[in-house]
Amino acid sequence: MRFAAVIHAARDLRFECVAEQPLAQGWVRLRFGCGGICGSDLHYFLHGRTGSFAVVEPLVLGHEFAGQVIEIAGAAEGLAVGDRVAVNPSRSCGTCARCREGRSNLCPDVFFMGSASKRPHMQGCFAQTIDVRAAQCVKIPAHLPFEQAALAEPLSVCVHAANRAGDLAGRKVLVIGTGPIGLFLASVAKWRGAGHVAATDLEQSALDRAGAMGADATHQAGGAAVPGAGTYDVVFEASGSPRGVTSAIEAVRRGGILMQVGNLPGDPFPVPFNAVMSKELDVRGSFRFADVYRQAVSLIADGTIDVTPAITATLPLSRAVEAFELASDRRRSAKVVLTAE
Numbered sequence: 001m002r003f004a005a006v007i008h009a010a011r012d013l014r015f016e017c018v019a020e021q022p023l024a025q026g027w028v029r030l031r032f033g034c035g036g037i038c039g040s041d042l043h044y045f046l047h048g049r050t051g052s053f054a055v056v057e058p059l060v061l062g063h064e065f066a067g068q069v070i071e072i073a074g075a076a077e078g079l080a081v082g083d084r085v086a087v088n089p090s091r092s093c094g095t096c097a098r099c100r101e102g103r104s105n106l107c108p109d110v111f112f113m114g115s116a117s118k119r120p121h122m123q124g125c126f127a128q129t130i131d132v133r134a135a136q137c138v139k140i141p142a143h144l145p146f147e148q149a150a151l152a153e154p155l156s157v158c159v160h161a162a163n164r165a166g167d168l169a170g171r172k173v174l175v176i177g178t179g180p181i182g183l184f185l186a187s188v189a190k191w192r193g194a195g196h197v198a199a200t201d202l203e204q205s206a207l208d209r210a211g212a213m214g215a216d217a218t219h220q221a222g223g224a225a226v227p228g229a230g231t232y233d234v235v236f237e238a239s240g241s242p243r244g245v246t247s248a249i250e251a252v253r254r255g256g257i258l259m260q261v262g263n264l265p266g267d268p269f270p271v272p273f274n275a276v277m278s279k280e281l282d283v284r285g286s287f288r289f290a291d292v293y294r295q296a297v298s299l300i301a302d303g304t305i306d307v308t309p310a311i312t313a314t315l316p317l318s319r320a321v322e323a324f325e326l327a328s329d330r331r332r333s334a335k336v337v338l339t340a341e
């Protein structure tokens with residue numbers, strides 16, 4: 001018996017029994033510790049799709065996860081039953097051209113937990129037990145709570161985005177959209193030595209959290225342009241909204257860098273793209289992450305980055321539907337974390 005949070009269609013999330021397969025050689029079985037609800041999980045919940053990935057068969061959601069090893073099949077170097085681990089939800093092929101050049105997040109054969117990007121869908125981690133490869137597990141110290149360790153995944157997304165942006169030391173940075181990813185981007189930018197980090201969002205409560213995560217200035221979006229528009233060296237678009245992209249293009253300085261981190265609608269939308277030419281902008285996408293997961297776990301474990309201001313609620317996995325409803329309310333929620341009990 002193994003229960004999981006399964007999405008069947010938009011607004012049809014069920015906590016229900018799913019099959020348990022025999023544990024394959026080289027795999028470990030984990031007991032659910034904690035799992036963070038991501039924006040992409042919420043897109044599946046609200047719309048039955050995220051970007052261009054649509055749910056066409058039952059899908060266990062979740063890819064931000066930490067838990068405890070309860071069974072090992074065959075060899076699992078460095079792991080023992082009882083170990084507490086954070087889990088990298090990504091398994092790339094390791095042999096294709098993109099993997100070989102260190103961009104495993106762009107691997108066409110990647111397996112990413114809790115994603116409908118392929119058929120059959122890749123099942124996720126919001127389940128009482130989860131099977132993963134030993135290599136996906138990173139042991140965590142005894143003092144580190146599961147709820148913080150689970151957030152190594154979204155933090156990895158932000159460390160990767162900062163790597164894509166290049167040297168941030170002394171830079172004037174703007175983060176558009178202070179959901180969990182925007183919040184973590186603000187603290188990663190500070191850690192990377194940014195001179196000034198501003199954040200903008202429609203919700204004042206989200207901006208208050210950005211202050212707690214290290215943003216030097218916060219501006220409520222809506223109506224007028226962002227203060228200092230045209231002076232930001234690097235702008236991270238993390239709202240995933242067409243309006244956010246327009247704001248980013250306006251806010252970045254001539255010759256600056258626009259990082260698209262937010263997950264935008266799959267359909268085309270109008271943006272003032274001519275500024276990319278006239279301001280000679282570098283527009284860079286950032287998708288998931290490559291080879292920074294272990295580093296993200298360390299950043300949380302050693303206290304370099306405090307993820308806790310982003311956690312607004314914890315609810316048991318069995319109340320996943322309620323947790324998803326709560327997480328969908330941006331006024332009240334940033335990161336909602338599911339717990340074992």
Ligand SMILES: [Zn+2]
Binds near residue numbers: 038039040063153
């Ligand atoms: Zn995520």
Ligand SMILES: [Zn+2]
Binds near residue numbers: 096108
């Ligand atoms: Zn590959």
